Amino acid sequence: MCQVGEDYAEPASEEPPPRQPGREQKCVKCKEGLPVVVIRAGDAFCRDCFKAFYIHKFRAVLGKNRLIFPGEKVLLAWSGGPSSSSMVWQVLEGLSRESAKRLRFVPGIVCIDEGAACGLSPEARAKTLAEMKLILQTVGFPWHVVALEEVFDLPPSVLRCFAQEPVETEGAYKAAVDSFLQQQHVLGAEGAGDSPSLAQGEEQLSWPCTQDPQNPQSPDRPPTAAQTEALSRLFDSVKTLTAKEELLQALRTHLILHVARTHGYSKVMTGDSCTRLAIKLMTSLALGRGAFLAWDTGFSDERHGDVVVVRPMREHTLKEVAFYNHLFAVPSVFTPALDTKAPEKASIHRLMEAFMLRLQDQFPSTVSTVYRTSEKLVKAPRHGCAASPPGPRCLLCMCALDIDTAGAALLSQGGPPSLRHRAAVLRLPREHEGLALRGPPATLHLGRGPAPQPELLPQGLHRAADPGVPG
Amino acid sequence: MVPLFFQVLKPRLWTCPESSISLIHRPLPAKRAPPPPPALGPRAVCGACFCAAFEAEVLHTVVAGRLLPPGAVVAVGASGGKDSTVLAHVLQVLAPRLGISLRLVAVDEGIGGYRDAALAAVRRQAARWELPLTVVAYADLFGGWTMDAVARSTAGSGRSRACCTFCGVLRRRALEEGARLVGATHIVTGHNADDMAETVLMNFLRGDAARLARGGGLGSPGEGGALPRCRPLQLASQKEVVLYAHFRRLDYFSEECVYAPEAFRGHARHLLKLLEAARPSAVLDLVHSAERLALAPAARPPAPGACALLDGLNRGRPRLAIGKGRRGLDEAGPPRDGEPERAPAPEAVPAF
Numbered sequence: 001m002c003q004v005g006e007d008y009a010e011p012a013s014e015e016p017p018p019r020q021p022g023r024e025q026k027c028v029k030c031k032e033g034l035p036v037v038v039i040r041a042g043d044a045f046c047r048d049c050f051k052a053f054y055i056h057k058f059r060a061v062l063g064k065n066r067l068i069f070p071g072e073k074v075l076l077a078w079s080g081g082p083s084s085s086s087m088v089w090q091v092l093e094g095l096s097r098e099s100a101k102r103l104r105f106v107p108g109i110v111c112i113d114e115g116a117a118c119g120l121s122p123e124a125r126a127k128t129l130a131e132m133k134l135i136l137q138t139v140g141f142p143w144h145v146v147a148l149e150e151v152f153d154l155p156p157s158v159l160r161c162f163a164q165e166p167v168e169t170e171g172a173y174k175a176a177v178d179s180f181l182q183q184q185h186v187l188g189a190e191g192a193g194d195s196p197s198l199a200q201g202e203e204q205l206s207w208p209c210t211q212d213p214q215n216p217q218s219p220d221r222p223p224t225a226a227q228t229e230a231l232s233r234l235f236d237s238v239k240t241l242t243a244k245e246e247l248l249q250a251l252r253t254h255l256i257l258h259v260a261r262t263h264g265y266s267k268v269m270t271g272d273s274c275t276r277l278a279i280k281l282m283t284s285l286a287l288g289r290g291a292f293l294a295w296d297t298g299f300s301d302e303r304h305g306d307v308v309v310v311r312p313m314r315e316h317t318l319k320e321v322a323f324y325n326h327l328f329a330v331p332s333v334f335t336p337a338l339d340t341k342a343p344e345k346a347s348i349h350r351l352m353e354a355f356m357l358r359l360q361d362q363f364p365s366t367v368s369t370v371y372r373t374s375e376k377l378v379k380a381p382r383h384g385c386a387a388s389p390p391g392p393r394c395l396l397c398m399c400a401l402d403i404d405t406a407g408a409a410l411l412s413q414g415g416p417p418s419l420r421h422r423a424a425v426l427r428l429p430r431e432h433e434g435l436a437l438r439g440p441p442a443t444l445h446l447g448r449g450p451a452p453q454p455e456l457l458p459q460g461l462h463r464a465a466d467p468g469v470p471g
Numbered sequence: 472m473v474p475l476f477f478q479v480l481k482p483r484l485w486t487c488p489e490s491s492i493s494l495i496h497r498p499l500p501a502k503r504a505p506p507p508p509p510a511l512g513p514r515a516v517c518g519a520c521f522c523a524a525f526e527a528e529v530l531h532t533v534v535a536g537r538l539l540p541p542g543a544v545v546a547v548g549a550s551g552g553k554d555s556t557v558l559a560h561v562l563q564v565l566a567p568r569l570g571i572s573l574r575l576v577a578v579d580e581g582i583g584g585y586r587d588a589a590l591a592a593v594r595r596q597a598a599r600w601e602l603p604l605t606v607v608a609y610a611d612l613f614g615g616w617t618m619d620a621v622a623r624s625t626a627g628s629g630r631s632r633a634c635c636t637f638c639g640v641l642r643r644r645a646l647e648e649g650a651r652l653v654g655a656t657h658i659v660t661g662h663n664a665d666d667m668a669e670t671v672l673m674n675f676l677r678g679d680a681a682r683l684a685r686g687g688g689l690g691s692p693g694e695g696g697a698l699p700r701c702r703p704l705q706l707a708s709q710k711e712v713v714l715y716a717h718f719r720r721l722d723y724f725s726e727e728c729v730y731a732p733e734a735f736r737g738h739a740r741h742l743l744k745l746l747e748a749a750r751p752s753a754v755l756d757l758v759h760s761a762e763r764l765a766l767a768p769a770a771r772p773p774a775p776g777a778c779a780l781l782d783g784l785n786r787g788r789p790r791l792a793i794g795k796g797r798r799g800l801d802e803a804g805p806p807r808d809g810e811p812e813r814a815p816a817p818e819a820v821p822a823f
Binding site for chain 2: 240242281282284285286287288289290291293294345346347348351352355359366369370372373376377378379402
């Protein structure tokens with residue numbers, strides 16, 4: 001594949017075709033064990049080394065970014081699928097380790113029941129819910145199961161972007177960790193059995209092991225038939241599968257954030273894997289979301305202000321997740337989604353997924369290349385700072401609008417092309433009426449959207465008297 | 472989806488909404504399919520109005536973006552294909568209004584069995600439009616390196632020949648030289664919206680951060696002394712270009728390059744066609760995305776120029792300049808930074 005950056009310096013050092021793990025091959029890490037899985041293009045790992053590699057990656061991603069402070073409440077978004085199940089399992093294991101390397105945040109789990117949007121019958125939904133509750137009880141974190149119908153009860157405040165706290169500096173993170181460690185040490189010495197309080201001092205948190213996992217935090221009332229009906233109507237009114245998926249994602253995000261806010265969680269972890277994020281990046285490109293790629297696919301997503309969405313699984317490929325879940329018996333629940341069994345050309349998402357996976361077969365470095373490029377994206381034009389720009393934000397995705405009315409690029413005039421009515425293309429601002437071309441003169445109007453600002457036109461074409469709103 | 476351009480029913484009187492010209496529509500014979508509808512939105516117009524609308528759109532693009540100021544001498548990159556033919560024709564129509572003068576510059580890459588026929592088409596066009604034509608050849612500019620010679624030199628190592636990488640960079644340099652020869656102040660090329668969409672898809676799939684950072688706008692102002700370049704057809708979809716050429720009965724060369732089947736762009740093109748079928752606005756949405764990509768400054772190494780490529784070719788190690796950085800050019804040792812995907816060295820997991 002003509003991939004940029006492939007090392008062509010020495011033709012002789014071309015890598016040999018990937019060897020199948022034969023009987024003689026050993027694990028590339030420990031050189032002793034028998035390999036059970038091949039990662040990337042030919043690295044065979046034995047079971048223990050694979051487990052260590054997988055866990056290390058998870059911890060390294062969290063540790064490298066240093067966004068999760070000790071003692072912080074973190075909400076894990078669990079869909080039942082393999083990636084999020086793996087993430088929950090990693091957190092569970094991480095919390096139970098020996099104290100030096102133990103994960104130090106306070107987790108909760110949220111699960112959104114999207115059956116109504118996918119057209120499932122109430123019996124199927126109840127069955128899935130029962131399976132999920134079984135797993136949730138095994139895990140033992142405080143959990144919240146929320147039906148998507150509750151999105152109708154969301155207050156309008158979810159559409160407002162809350163002011164962000166100033167970005168913590170490196171020093172603040174280290175200080176927080178040190179003080180937490182000291183405090184634990186002191187508590188350990190005093191033999192306190194009660195829930196520890198933080199040096200930050202804001203909240204009294206209860207450690208999960210003391211909480212009764214039988215008692216969910218949210219009242220467990222099933223959605224009413226009227227709400228389910230309303231949700232089905234909403235989704236039926238959307239014509240294309242692409243738009244339905246986007247709507248579902250927007251609603252799901254708002255609901256999860258609302259749950260996080262009401263229960264005091266400051267971070268949300270989602271289980272998007274490397275493969276899924278690469279597909280999501282390409283899909284967002286095709287949908288016109290090039291300006292927001294860094295938020296959609298980066299490690300942290302702070303556009304909602306007070307709650308930060310974090311993606312700790314972003315370096316694990318789907319293959320690694322699947323093998324880990326299989327080898328180490330991570331429980332997961334299959335829930336049909338909007339595009340289950342949909343034909344390949346049904347939506348942009350399905351098309352892109354099929355294309356990327358096919359290309360990945362042919363060129364095994366496709367997903368990692370796209371991922372590496374996504375790491376180079378920045379949250380332009382302004383970084384997440386305390387005084388967020390006062391520009392208007394999209395209601396659904398909360399990103400600053402990427403339409404600029406006085407921009408140099410032509411497409412910016414009149415808004416994103418997908419919303420621009422091409423019929424408006426046939427309307428000419430008054431400035432250009434005199435330049436009407438061959439063909440019928442007065443009746444033909446051409447141009448696009450709102451009239452370009454007068455200062456953008458060369459002097460000779462400017463009609464000073466009339467700013468030229470297309471008639 | 473866009474409405475059908477022709478109603479394939481019994482003959483009826485139909486009035487073009489723009490020109491009020493009444494036309495009698497006859498149903499087309501069952502065997503011949505109607506031409507693809509233009510992506511002009513929910514209005515159906517007759518051929519003449521469509522062409523006028525197309526020309527007006529190009530005019531608007533040029534004027535609102537201030538791409539070609541009056542008095543510019545514009546070198547049109549003419550390959551003989553549909554895009555550059557349409558571009559040259561439209562610019563010729565608009566030239567009096569814009570106050571520009573045109574010169575045709577054709578590039579001979581030395582691809583046997585392809586470029587010769589294309590150049591014949593360009594010569595016919597130049598004669599018909601009475602525009603001065605200059606042909607620049609790789610063989611003259613780059614010390615005897617034709618594309619066929621490059622392909623031979625890069626073949627045989629088991630990897631792809633990367634012909635398009637070489638050809639693209641060298642062609643831009645050749646266009647620049649040709650434009651200077653004719654005393655031009657601006658260069659225009661016929662890239663349409665589909666081309667730009669394919670480019671952004673392809674660059675993401677290849678991980679080419681350098682080109683991603685550069686591309687996207689309507690053209691470049693010309694870094695480092697190069698002539699400013701622009702693409703007036705950038706907002707026109709490929710369907711519109713084809714239809715315009717059809718209605719104006721333009722003569723162009725429509726075979727694909729000999730090296731095209733092995734190009735990576737083919738994957739991007741296939742994907743784009745699928746996306747367009749699922750959602751017609753995908754093409755322009757991709758162009759919109761491309762304009763607004765934000766890449767970290769450190770991730771934007773300059774893409775290798777023609778000199779670096781030629782240097783590699785002349786040294787007998789053609790892939791030097793398209794590898795990671797230009798280490799090989801300095802004859803440095805084995806690569807210092809390995810694959811980022813290798814198993815990380817065991818390090819103390821930071822406390823968090």
